[in-house]
Amino acid sequence: MSAEELLWAEKYRPKSLDEIVDQEDIVRRLKKFVEEKNVPHMLFAGPPGTGKTTAALALAHDLYGERYRQYILELNASDERGIDVIRTKVKEFARSKTPPDVPFKLVILDEADNMTADAQQALRRLMEMYSATTRFILLANFPSKIIEPVQSRCVYFRFRPLPKEKVVERLEYICKKEGVECEREALEEIYNLSEGDMRRAVNILQAAAALGKVTKDAVYKAIGYVHPSKVKEILDLALNGDFTKASKLLREVMIEYGLSGLDVLKMFQKELMGGSFELPEELKVLLADYAGEVQFRLAEGADDEIQLQAFLAKLALLGPRFRGASR
Amino acid sequence: MRAVPWIIKYRPRSVEDVVDQEKAKEVLVPWIKKWLSGTPPEKKAALLWGPPGVGKTSLVEAICNEYKLEKIEMNASDFRRKNDIERIALAAATKKPLPPWKGRLILLDEVDGLSPRGDEGAVAAILELIKKTKNPVVMTANDPWGQHLRPLREAALLVEFKRIPKTKARSFLLKICEEEGVHCEKEAIDYIIEKNKGDLRASINDLQAVAEAFGKVTLDLAKALLAERDRVLTPWEMLQQLFYAKYAWQARKAVTSTDLDYDTLFLWIAENVPKQYGDDPYDLWRGLEALSRASVIYGRIKRKMNWSLLPYYFNALGPGVALAKTKYHKRARWSYPERITLLAKTKEVRKIREELAAHLARLSHVSKSYAKGELIPLLSFIAQANPRYFARLALGLRLNDSMVKYLAKKNYAKVKSFIEELSVRPAEEGKKEAQEILEELKEEYQKKTKEKSNKGREAGEGLLKWLKKK
Structure with missing residues (x-):
């Protein structure tokens, strides 16, 4: 046993296209590019944890060999402060050394759908300007948020959520490799909780394995590592009319985890619309409507905490009425 | 040099001097006269209310001056102090003042400054005072409509004061300019009045400020000086x-x-x-x-x-x-x-979290917000659930000490000792392994030498036999 350990999602990320177990069509087409040593601009679209990043990295690996890292530029649109930073980085990268037997390098731009339309226009110009020496792989959850001119310059790949068997199989494989005991139904539960998101599934598996044997019980405990338990508590307090406590806990969660208002709102939304609370449909509609408004305000650059507080105040206002009525 | 504030120098001496507020005068003056006639009015208190600086206190002072009344003044918020209450109560109950006074007037300023919570006692004390008084009680307030002031409103004659109309304010300020011999532009005066929205006291103060600063009052000078001069609130x-x-x-x-x-x-x-x-x-x-x-x-x-x-x-x-x-x-x-204090308090922690998120984002090919929302909680969970395993992750992910501390929290000491143990282990293992190899080699050597010596003996014995045969 080595003294060092990694996050399994990285440790078991397929290195080359051959190792990728699912998305056969996509893999076949990508392999063809490798053979021809010619890659077009590409758009990989699909939900989180379906292998977009893995495919992009594996392609680079197969194209450039073990030392592929120096020939790719990884950017995350939601982390880079604006298109100017991206432009500077791409410019520098384009000038760097080209690989010996492939005439271009790769820019992998994750979360490209988080860019504003203006930024995407600038991106389009970048793609044209440097296309002699660089190819872009854009990764996105929602292809519809990518503007037409960019889409039309890219070969489009649609990544689908992994089927249950594939996920469970992979989890089993990891357990075997790690010498971790696991129950099949626990792995199935992990699949259910992760909703086809492979990375999430592996993360939950690793958390559960840290508790010992991977049982259904361990999985339920492990799922607590993410906030839903606290998020649920906040919502529960608010729905019972206790705004003060809910708001205090909200501040704790935001400060402790450094989450953005949008992150928290999305969790709220998921919990409220999901099965966690048995809310009357009428209340759900009201809340969904207000959540939409709050999200819009957040996008307009409004103060995170006050928006969420307003949302909690709304819950505290409506919750007791509806809940009282349904009991 | 500011000899006398103009608001004092030009304060009204008589009721007629008071600028505007004709309606208020029509109500208040007869009420006072009734007191002086020896038959106190039905309501023994008056509540003068209206925006600041429109002449509430000035009118009271003018009345006192004109009718030779001794003014006994107290800020309503002082009603919390027992000896103040007694002083006022005594004055109110005693009818005859010393000459040259012909009577007394009790002035309770700013009753709206009483807080709804904690000052209920003060309201009760004022009511008691009104009940027992043998002299007129006059209260002032900007906003008398608080729920807690209701008993006072009911016990008092309500006298409303309006904002001073522009024309009246203008002619009053011009009169001051004339008396002071200061050159004043009409536009400047209008600007000052406009700015103070019917607050004559503030207008007079502004006028004096400009006049004393520049020796004359022009629109530009007024603007330059007064734009910044609004009162700063805490x-x-x-x-x-x-x-x-x-x-x-x-x-x-x-x-x-x-x-x-x-x-x-x-x-x-x-x-x-x-x-x-x-x-x-x-x-x-x-x-x-x-x-x-x-x-x-x-x-x-x-x-x-x-x-x-x-x-x-x-x-x-x-x-x-x-x-x-x-x-x-x-x-x-x-x-x-609280957010300001919290942000200051958590500054260091937030810096570490940002570094950690950037570090994990790079390692895992994800965004920083994903690292914050998913990976940091994951590692933090593992650190709580299984510190030993977390120590291995800390080594593998090359987390620095402050990152480990941030994630491990109360398990920090445990994790740290595991990390130390894991880091020294390879050396110990190596030593052990080397010793084992050494042992094996020794055995091998001994076996071989034994074999060799056996062979030698056999050879020797064979030779001996052969020689014996010979």
């Missing part, structure tokens, strides 16, 4: 004026009269809206909703650098919040914005 005063504003303009004035920067101002109000409106879910939501809209406007201002939107920000923040209430709220225990 955050607490701002909250008081905001939450108890009756009119939109008061609320607006409250939020534009502090020297807090826009962000800090917002935090002050955001901190205290839940406290002030927290007793009513509807008002609370409306208050936060107003704040939320204010913050959207502010976001647009900052993002687009569109400062022309600033007035709308103040409107949402001031009147929006103030008029969100649908009922009276008791003054809550307001506080300094």
Whole structure:
């Protein structure tokens, strides 16, 4: 046993296209590019944890060999402060050394759908300007948020959520490799909780394995590592009319985890619309409507905490009425 | 040099001198005359109310002067002190003053300064005073409509004071200029009056400030000096004026009269809206909703650098919040914005978290926000559940000490000792392995030498046999 350990999602990320177990069509087409040593601009679209990043990295690996890292530029649109930073980085990268037997390098731009339309226009110009020496792989959850001119310059790949068997199989494989005991139904539960998101599934598996044997019980405990338990508590307090406590806990969660208002709102939304609370449909509609408004305000650059507080105040206002009525 | 403030120098000597407020005079003067005639009026107290600086106190002073009344004055908030109450009560109950006074007048200034909570005793004491008094009791207030002041309103003759009309204010200021021999532009006077919105006292003060600073009063000089001269409110005063504003303009004035920067101002109000409106879910939501809209406007201002939107920000923040209430709220225990203290306190931690998120994002090919929302909680969970395993992750992920500390929290010491143990283990293992190999080699050697010696012996014995045969 080595003294060092990694996050399994990285440790078991397929290195080359051959190792990728699912998305056969996509893999076949990508392999063809490798053979021809010619890659077009590409758009990989699909939900989180379906292998977009893995495919992009594996392609680079197969194209450039073990030392592929120096020939790719990884950017995350939601982390880079604006298109100017991206432009500077791409410019520098384009000038760097080209690989010996492939005439271009790769820019992998994750979360490209988080860019504003203006930024995407600038991106389009970048793609044209440097296309002699660089190819872009854009990764996105929602292809519809990518503007037409960019889409039309890219070969489009649609990544689908992994089927249950594939996920469970992979989890089993990891357990075997790690010498971790696991129950099949626990792995199935992990699949259910992760909703086809492979990375999430592996993360939950690793958390559960840290508790010992991977049982259904361990999985339920492990799922607590993410906030839903606290998020649920906040919502529960608010729905019972206790705004003060809910708001205090909200501040704790935001400060402790450094989450953005949008992150928290999305969790709220998921919990409220999901099965966690048995809310009357009428209340759900009201809340969904207000959540939409709050999200819009957040996008307009409004103060995170006050928006969420307003949302909690709304819950505290409506919750007791509806809940009282349904009991 | 400022010899005498003009508001004192030009304070009215007689009722006729008091600028405007004819309606108030029509009510108050007969009421006083009734006292002097020996048959006290039905209501033994009068409550003069209206915006600041329009002549409430001046009229009382003018009356005292004209009718030779001894003015016994007290700020209403002093009603908490027992000996003050006794002093006033005694004065009120005693009818005959010493000459040259012909009577007495009890003036209780600013009764709206009494807080709804904690000052109930003061209200009761004033009521008692009104009941027993043998002299007129006059109270003043800017806003007498608080629920807690209701008993006082009922016990008193209500006298309303209006803002001073522009024309009256103008001629009064011009008269002062003439008497002082200061050159004054009409436009400058109008500017001063406009700016003070019917507050004559503030207008006179402004006029004097400009005149003394420059020796003359022109529009440009007035603008230059007075633009900055608005009274700066402390955050607490701002909250008081905001939450108890009756009119939109008061609320607006409250939020534009502090020297807090826009962000800090917002935090002050955001901190205290839940406290002030927290007793009513509807008002609370409306208050936060107003704040939320204010913050959207502010976001647009900052993002687009569109400062022309600033007035709308103040409107949402001031009147929006103030008029969100649908009922009276008791003054809550307001506080300094906790967020500011928290941000300062957690600065170091936030820095580490940002570094950690960037580090993990790089290692895992994900965004920083994913690292924050998913990977940091994951590692933190593992650190709590299985410190030994976490130590191996810490080594593998090359986490530095502060990152480990941040993730491990109370398990930090445990994790640290595991990390040390794991880091020295390879050396110990190597040593052990080397020893094992050494042992094996020894055995091998011994076996081999044994074999060799056996062979040698056999060879020797064979040779011996052969020689014997010979």
